[in-house]
Amino acid sequence: MKxxxxxxxxxxxxxxxxxxSASAETFKYAFQGTLKSLDPYSLxxxxxxxxxxxxxxxxxxxxxxxxxxPALAERWEVIEPTRWRFHLRKGVKFHNGNDxxxxxxxxxANRVRSEGSDLKTRIAEDVVFEKVxxxxxxxxxxxxxxILHYEWDTWAILxxxxxxxxxxxxxxxASDEAxxxxxxxxxxxxxxxxISHDVGVSTTLEPNADWWNTAQHNLTRVEFTTxxxxxxxxxxxxxxxLDMVYPVPVQDIQRVNDNATTTALTGPELRxxxxxxxxxxxxxxxxxxxxxxxxxxxxxxxxxxKAIDIExxxxxxxRGLSTPSAIMISPFLYSRSGEFDRMAHDPDGAKALLAExxxxxxxxxxxxxxxxxxxxxxxICQAVTAMLARVGVTVNLxxxxxxxxxxxxxxxxxxxxxxxxxxxxxGSLDSWNVLANLESCRDEAGKGGAFxxxxxxxxxxxxxxxxxxxxxxxAKRDDLIKQAFDITTSEVSHIxxxxxxxxxxISNSVELIQRADNQFMMYHVNKK
Amino acid sequence: MLAFMIRRLLQSILVMFVxxxxxxxxxxxxxxxxxxxxxxxxxxxxxEALRERLGLNDAVLVQFMRFIxxxxxxxxxxxxxxxxxxxxxxxxxxxxxxxxxxxxxIFALFVGIPMGVYTGLKRDAFLSKLxxxxxxxxxxxPTFLIGILLxxxxxxxxxxxxxxxxxxxVDLGFWSTGLLTATGLKALILPSITLGLFQMTLxxxxxxxxxxxxxxxxxxxxxxxxxxxxxxxxxGHALKNTLIPVMTITGLQLGSVIAFAIITETVFSWPGMGxxxxxxxxxxxxxxxxxxxxxxGFLFVAINLIVDMLYVIVDPRIRVDxxxxx
Numbered sequence: 001m002k003x004x005x006x007x008x009x010x011x012x013x014x015x016x017x018x019x020x021s022a023s024a025e026t027f028k029y030a031f032q033g034t035l036k037s038l039d040p041y042s043l044x045x046x047x048x049x050x051x052x053x054x055x056x057x058x059x060x061x062x063x064x065x066x067x068x069x070p071a072l073a074e075r076w077e078v079i080e081p082t083r084w085r086f087h088l089r090k091g092v093k094f095h096n097g098n099d100x101x102x103x104x105x106x107x108x109a110n111r112v113r114s115e116g117s118d119l120k121t122r123i124a125e126d127v128v129f130e131k132v133x134x135x136x137x138x139x140x141x142x143x144x145x146x147i148l149h150y151e152w153d154t155w156a157i158l159x160x161x162x163x164x165x166x167x168x169x170x171x172x173x174a175s176d177e178a179x180x181x182x183x184x185x186x187x188x189x190x191x192x193x194x195i196s197h198d199v200g201v202s203t204t205l206e207p208n209a210d211w212w213n214t215a216q217h218n219l220t221r222v223e224f225t226t227x228x229x230x231x232x233x234x235x236x237x238x239x240x241x242l243d244m245v246y247p248v249p250v251q252d253i254q255r256v257n258d259n260a261t262t263t264a265l266t267g268p269e270l271r272x273x274x275x276x277x278x279x280x281x282x283x284x285x286x287x288x289x290x291x292x293x294x295x296x297x298x299x300x301x302x303x304x305x306k307a308i309d310i311e312x313x314x315x316x317x318x319r320g321l322s323t324p325s326a327i328m329i330s331p332f333l334y335s336r337s338g339e340f341d342r343m344a345h346d347p348d349g350a351k352a353l354l355a356e357x358x359x360x361x362x363x364x365x366x367x368x369x370x371x372x373x374x375x376x377x378x379x380i381c382q383a384v385t386a387m388l389a390r391v392g393v394t395v396n397l398x399x400x401x402x403x404x405x406x407x408x409x410x411x412x413x414x415x416x417x418x419x420x421x422x423x424x425x426x427g428s429l430d431s432w433n434v435l436a437n438l439e440s441c442r443d444e445a446g447k448g449g450a451f452x453x454x455x456x457x458x459x460x461x462x463x464x465x466x467x468x469x470x471x472x473x474x475a476k477r478d479d480l481i482k483q484a485f486d487i488t489t490s491e492v493s494h495i496x497x498x499x500x501x502x503x504x505x506i507s508n509s510v511e512l513i514q515r516a517d518n519q520f521m522m523y524h525v526n527k528k
Numbered sequence: 529m530l531a532f533m534i535r536r537l538l539q540s541i542l543v544m545f546v547x548x549x550x551x552x553x554x555x556x557x558x559x560x561x562x563x564x565x566x567x568x569x570x571x572x573x574x575x576e577a578l579r580e581r582l583g584l585n586d587a588v589l590v591q592f593m594r595f596i597x598x599x600x601x602x603x604x605x606x607x608x609x610x611x612x613x614x615x616x617x618x619x620x621x622x623x624x625x626x627x628x629x630x631x632x633x634i635f636a637l638f639v640g641i642p643m644g645v646y647t648g649l650k651r652d653a654f655l656s657k658l659x660x661x662x663x664x665x666x667x668x669x670p671t672f673l674i675g676i677l678l679x680x681x682x683x684x685x686x687x688x689x690x691x692x693x694x695x696x697x698v699d700l701g702f703w704s705t706g707l708l709t710a711t712g713l714k715a716l717i718l719p720s721i722t723l724g725l726f727q728m729t730l731x732x733x734x735x736x737x738x739x740x741x742x743x744x745x746x747x748x749x750x751x752x753x754x755x756x757x758x759x760x761x762x763x764g765h766a767l768k769n770t771l772i773p774v775m776t777i778t779g780l781q782l783g784s785v786i787a788f789a790i791i792t793e794t795v796f797s798w799p800g801m802g803x804x805x806x807x808x809x810x811x812x813x814x815x816x817x818x819x820x821x822x823x824x825g826f827l828f829v830a831i832n833l834i835v836d837m838l839y840v841i842v843d844p845r846i847r848v849d850x851x852x853x854x
Contacts, residue, residue: 036609037611044568118567119567120571121570174578174611175581178606183611198799199620202799228803231679231795232797235676235692236683236691238684239683239684240687401810402564403559403560403810406564410563412560427569450571450572451568
């Protein structure tokens with residue numbers, strides 16, 4: 001079936017040649033989701049931020065290896081621990097020809113923190129922006145923060161004049177009466193301009209000839225389309241209609257690689273997939289154990305960890321496209337992650353631990369799992385269910401679409417879960433985010449570690465987390481992070497499973513860089 | 529007559545109201561829209577504030593009345609995901625769906641009728657048996673499978689037709705059409721066949737059985753006796769009489785073709801209303817779901833209303849009955 005007839009191969013070659021001579025530098029690609037709004041502050045989501053990162057720019061940027069590089073800020077320095085000075089790049093123009101100045105930065109800093117913005121985490125509320133001159137801005141903090149600028153690559157700087165002139169100062173929100181101009185049109189400083197935007201269907205871009213930086217790409221036009229169906233997206237790549245599609249489902253990677261003109265680019269993503277337990281309630285909501293919560297006992301959590309055969313999940317469920325992980329953050333994002341090891345797969349040890357904890361005959365527990373959020377999420381949960389059955393624990397799996405799943409397990413649903421699977425990518429690409437969101441104590445309403453669904457709590461970890469936030473010395477900071485992860489790992493606050501894999505399908509006629517945060521940058525693309 | 533029409537009209541309004549009520553109640557079970565509208569790191573206070581601004585904290589009845597009030601004025605609110613007015617978005621997507629539906633209806637008619645006539649006339653021919661067997665495939669295979677098969681053969685293997693999208697479209701201001709460009713027409717072929725295959729099978733079988741019926745009637749025998757040519761008998765007299773039920777079925781099926789274009793549109797990434805609806809379901813975009821369901825409900829109600837009224841005009845017996853009923 002996979003073998004093509006000679007005739008069709010010749011036809012394909014002819015078509016490919018015809019296309020390449022006509023439009024050598026038009027790059028066409030498809031993603032499974034839609035570009036929901038062009039307003040860069042209305043949705044904090046990888047795809048939207050990544051796409052708009054080609055059109056808008058922040059003060060900083062991240063290169064192909066995710067290192068922070070200067071962008072609209074030429075350089076910056078920490079004058080005092082709580083005062084940072086940013087020297088803005090001179091001679092930068094927005095797509096409409098307006099000059100980029102300090103006023104634009106201050107305007108953007110206010111807008112990103114205004115009501116309706118989904119990117120409020122970019123800058124804390126008490127941070128003050130001061131204009132020194134037209135190309136210098138001071139940022140005054142209330143306490144030291146070494147990771148102040150870690151998320152600023154996705155904090156797009158807007159043109160104050162244009163945004164005000166177009167009634168777009170308020171961040172576009174679904175409770176508005178009508179669409180704002182900034183949600184349908186764009187005016188950034190970035191390497192590409194949006195030429196047309198058919199909402200939810202396709203978007204066309206052209207390079208910005210006046211970009212301040214030297215273009216590393218050779219494209220003259222980019223056409224983006226949304227293709228939600230996996231089979232169609234892969235078919236469009238195989239047929240040569242598109243130059244790149246993502247994501248490629250794991251079961252199609254082989255097919256894409258077997259095809260003579262396409263390749264699947266794979267690599268570990270930053271997202272960590274993990275399991276979590278309700279450690280807060282005195283009695284589990286979904287279990288046959290009454291009057292007590294087995295997950296409060298660290299031996300039970302360890303037993304669950306030991307029962308899981310992560311290599312089997314990698315080989316069978318993920319078809320090799322996952323990287324088992326020992327801590328709750330991608331090894332890529334923490335320098336000392338190599339010092340951690342996974343607890344070995346040991347079903348007998350798990351049984352022994354369960355017996356020791358008083359559950360020699362196992363017990364029953366309900367598990368919540370999404371089925372359309374992460375790569376093969378439901379299949380992972382099924383594998384976990386089977387592995388736990390082998391040590392005597394009966395898991396009643398409740399896998400449902402993400403819309404229903406998140407409504408149940410997040411704070412808005414009252415953390416209604418006993419045992420769950422979740423994925424997390426720290427937005428700042430830093431460990432503090434993981435500790436603050438997933439490992440710090442919370443109350444019943446979610447104050448504190450809001451995404452610590454199981455309510456794991458150790459005051460020592462909270463203390464370390466606060467120290468990490470204020471520590472400016474990188475080595476000391478990494479040491480504090482190590483201490484915090486040592487505690488959460490030994491107490492099995494969660495069971496980290498793996499880094500799921502990225503899979504992009506590309507035509508062999510293009511060269512591009514695959515960033516581990518799954519943001520696709522058109523300015524890294526070259527067509528041969 | 530007038531009373532009958534008014535009564536039918538009132539019934540239609542009632543049906544629309546029930547559609548609105550049921551779909552509105554269903555939305556309570558599709559999940560939490562707010563989680564789909566914000567990034568995962570958005571704080572709880574932010575989420576709660578957004579919920580409040582959207583009016584999701586109001587009583588169900590209040591929300592329903594607000595929805596009905598807007599719907600009467602064709603105002604379905606702002607899409608949760610795209611933050612644009614829903615009425616405008618549906619308006620943009622409608623031409624794509626309608627063009628696809630009409631092309632698939634044309635395909636069903638122009639392929640189905642000749643095949644039906646042929647199988648009716650030459651019952652024992654090998655080709656007839658082949659047609660009938662193949663038509664079983666049209667009925668029994670699910671739409672998405674047929675679509676993927678067609679993509680595999682014509683887009684991936686032969687590389688002659690596109691696998692997704694509408695090709696180049698010409699914007700006429702109020703209407704975007706793919707019928708005026710070569711790529712637009714090429715892009716229509718596979719989705720139209722996928723969507724129309726079921727209808728084609730239906731029409732072919734309908735024409736076949738009607739032909740068999742009509743060919744046995746006296747006036748056909750008489751026409752043969754008069755020595756008319758076979759061609760004149762088969763196509764002039766017989767076929768004409770088989771077409772009345774075909775017309776009725778085609779009209780009624782057009783509604784379901786539009787409504788069930790969802791699957792075909794998803795497989796071919798066809799930027800129509802069905803695709804918009806499916807994405808809305810995945811993202812709990814209630815305003816789009818509501819508007820789509822209301823529109824489809826309206827379409828069915830309108831078609832049925834027209835058909836009912838045509839019956840009254842065509843069939844005098846209904847008129848008599850309705851008079852007695854008063």
